[in-house]
Amino acid sequence: MRKHKGEHPRIGATDVVPFVPVSGVSLKECVVLSNKLARTVSSKLKIPVYMYEASAKRNDRINLADVRKGEYEGLKIEIESNPSRKPDYGPSKMHPTAGAIVIGARKYLIAYNVNLDTKDIKIAKEIAGKIREKDGGLPGVKALGFKVGGYAQISMNLVDFEKTNFDEAYREIEKWAKKFKVGIKSSEVYGMIPMEALVRAVKKSFKAKGFSSEQVLEKRLYE
Known part of the structure; x- marks a missing residue:
């Protein structure tokens, strides 16, 4: 991270790890899993971890953009000097090569x-x-x-x-x-992209009254 440059906002090499309830698991269960990973990453790898979205410990960390504020370069300074930027898990110091990481459970993006x-x-x-x-x-x-x-x-x-x-x-x-x-x-x-998003787009764009994922052939074949 000391040499990394780019257009997209980031605070670390991995940057963000989302847990998404795609099928057979709830958002609440994903929150539990995200915290388990956060504890492991912070203790074993010594990388500071910030929790976001449904896993956020604070309201001002729900939004990923707020957690990334200042990006790697800004957070590198603030994590050690500003109490409000203290991570949820791990050391209050950037990892020398990995930076910091954001972990959390969220809906499908x-x-x-x-x-x-x-x-x-x-x-x-x-x-x-x-x-x-x-x-x-x-x-x-x-x-x-x-x-x-x-x-x-x-x-x-x-x-x-x-x-x-x-x-x-x-x-x-x-x-x-x-x-x-x-x-x-x-x-x-x-x-x-989730199938339901495509179904919703078809319904709205073509005013397809009553159309649902149950009418998608592949979905019925794979059930």
Whole structure:
């Protein structure tokens, strides 16, 4: 971590380990597992651990962005001097190579990016500010503006697709993009996505009354 540089916020090499109740396990059980891992990581590896989301020990650590405030460089100083930045587990000192780590249980997160047809990163940052929850935007949406492959990108974490699904986020960005007089080049779901999110998108986009995951062929075959 002493030499690492990059665009994405981080406080450590691993940075974040989420426990997600995909199937056959509850969020509460994931909280228990996350604390078990935190104790192991802090005691065996001597890495400071911060708990977030459903596992958070404090309200100001529920949001991952709040835990990452100042990133590695800032936390490296504050962890030793600021009592409010003391980790939930482990030493109040950054690991020399691993930094710190955030662990917690959370709902399924959809990583979704929208690439604008412009190279002006300021527009991406402006739109990100309009749509993210903490600035009065869509509920459950975290968003940042980056430059990727030469084009402006709005990178999002949709932390609760039942509140704001990826199709709803797309339409909101499309609305703001038109106001800035730019188009959308493409969008991408980064990683896996729950079936229910796809079903919800179909129902809303096509007004498919009564449509459910029970009508998805593969789901019935694999049951």
